[in-house]
Amino acid sequence: MTSPSRWRTFLEERTGLPSALGRAVDVAVPGGPRWRRVFGASLSALLLLEAVTGAAMMTVYSPSTTAAWSSTWYLETVLPWGRLVRGIHHFGMHAIVALLVLHLVQVVLDRASRKPRELNHLLGLALGGLVLFAAMTGFPLAWDQRGYWVSRIEVGIIGSVPVLGTSLQRLLVGGAHFGQFTLTRFHTLHVWLVPLLLLLGVRAHIAMVRRHGLKGDAGRGDPQARWWPGQAARDAVAALLSVAVVTWMARRWGAPLDAPADPASHFPAVPTWFFSPLSQLLRYFPGPRQVIGTMIIPGALTTFLALLPWIDRSESRWRRALVLSPLLLAGLGAVALGVQQRRGLAKPAFVRSLREAQHTAWRARRLARAGIPPEGPLEMVRNDPAVRPGELFAQHCGTCHAVRGLSQQRKGPRLDGFGSREWATAFVVWPDHPELMGTTEIHDMSGQRRRLRDEGVRAVAEWLYSRGYEPGESAPDAALVAAGETIYRRRCTTCHQGEGDTSETEAADRDAPNLDAWGSRAYIRAQMLNPGARENYGERNHMPRFHDRMNERDLTMVVDFMRSLRTRPAPAVMEQPAEP
């Protein structure tokens, strides 16, 4: 058993570490410990918090346009503790910005930027800018809709800077296209360059604070007071409080994750609260005057703050109020602009698009649970089996065919219930009904109810239904099917093509569609790929062929969608009115 002092001597002789640590905590705090000095400790604690949670997230995150959203989702949803760590990182940044604003207010009110602290004041402003840049470069890293669009707008603003703008923008984005290089560059800036500069800057800032002492303490309390342990305890409590608040917010709300970034979408992009005054300002300066909102006003404010030590030199309360009034105005203006922006968010159009965006985000997170394809999360969302088939159907089929909720067109038969007994019945009873072939150019089949009677119609419809039957659906009645087939092969095949004709009609005269597989996947596919084939509508066809228009995956989706329509209510056609 060795005593601690022997270890201390051992380390001291070889590294000098113990005495270096002693010197580090043996800092003078003239005037004694104060609660109002804890700002620096809180900010340092939060910056360290960002570093630790950031490093933890880097073990999961993947900076690629096809993997960034996926890895963030995985961190957020699958990994235990992931949501908390990401939330802490997110709200830590908000807390840092909020504390910096308070810090700036304190500096201004305390006259803390005056001689000899001018340079440290400038450094502090630069560090504030660096923190905002860290927030800006971190925001799009999840490559979700909000991060992507907000970032695109910010980069657009940088591009509007006179003279240098375009080059700066291209440098930041990595070319003209906002994409993979943008993400890798933002990532590098966010996890390496900005933290490095912050580390060096904060160190210098603290060193200068120690050199000058804190403003407003001269002549009060014990001039020989030390940091340890009085101020250290206050600093530690403040750090703990900051961490606790941030952790509570992270647990309560978590960091947001929208749908995967989609460059071809409309997204209601709203910036973070600390950028929203700036973004609202842009609305008042459209077109060529934009530069007033993006450069001149923020630039003037920054210049004013930078020159503050030389402007604000009076001790007279009234003169100071006059000198500092622009800052008060700017502060009030920023709050007003922020409030104005939030008000805009209540507009119905905005609320609607936000709700749509939230739904897409929910779907994306839902789909991701079964794994994300190598093409990335955007392809996954675009091929959402709950949405994509309907979109494809509306795009390709809905231009002529009616389907409830998707299309009202009536250039071809309504497809609700297509393949069902009811649809088949409706067609056999009255093929020229306006919901069926009535609006097409094919009118050579007449209603069959009088010819077949109700039982005959029922049997033929049952047989037709059985042609596309798949296990799991309501089973066809075997006796009815047999009866229906007999009727069909004798009476319908005078026109309709297909096997087993007993009507003894010449094959060449039979030119109506082959219904032997009616309603089946193969039938729908053949009709879509080549409706003008002889076994379909031949020369009378005027439906477009989709042979070269759809890839295999889309085609399968549309066929699946058509099959899903079987269970919908078919057009209700009970009786064809008598010929006039």
Add this chain to the structure above:
Amino acid sequence: MVDRRKALKVVAGVAGAAAAGAVVVPAVAVVGAAANAPRLPGRPPGSDDGWRTVARWEQLAVGTPLQAHVIGAEVDAWNVSPDRRLGTVWLLRGGEGPETLRALSAVCPHLGCLIDHTERGFVCPCHNSDFSARGAALRGPSPRSMDPIEARVRDGRVEVRWARFRLGGAERIREEG
């Protein structure tokens, strides 16, 4: 005054440690969590029975091992990639009936190189481990015999259930995930 100083030291220590712990614990936990290869919530265990067709039974000749690739969906963190090569097996046919089928993983139990089949039998080209015609370790650094893979014949198709085993030890331990 001494008591107050002591109390301040305790407060500084406890509050500082609590603040640090509140950040470091979740951060370390999330790094550790990824190391346990958590499953995707939409792919619970048992959602896939794991049998993959690798060959047809009549392709196999008695005494001549056949190399076959196991093709299937590869699950890697959040990615699910269909039709990837998951691994390689050697298929052995012992006689007439399908019950004589055996499958061996082509992954060398030593350090994971792909085992080859030459005229002297199964050989790992990396460190010259020799295995018998039935996969038993004969010479060289391999700590155990070639790893058997579950195999069966269904309707003339040879199916296997691909698995990975921990490398380097004499004991055969299946790697999950």
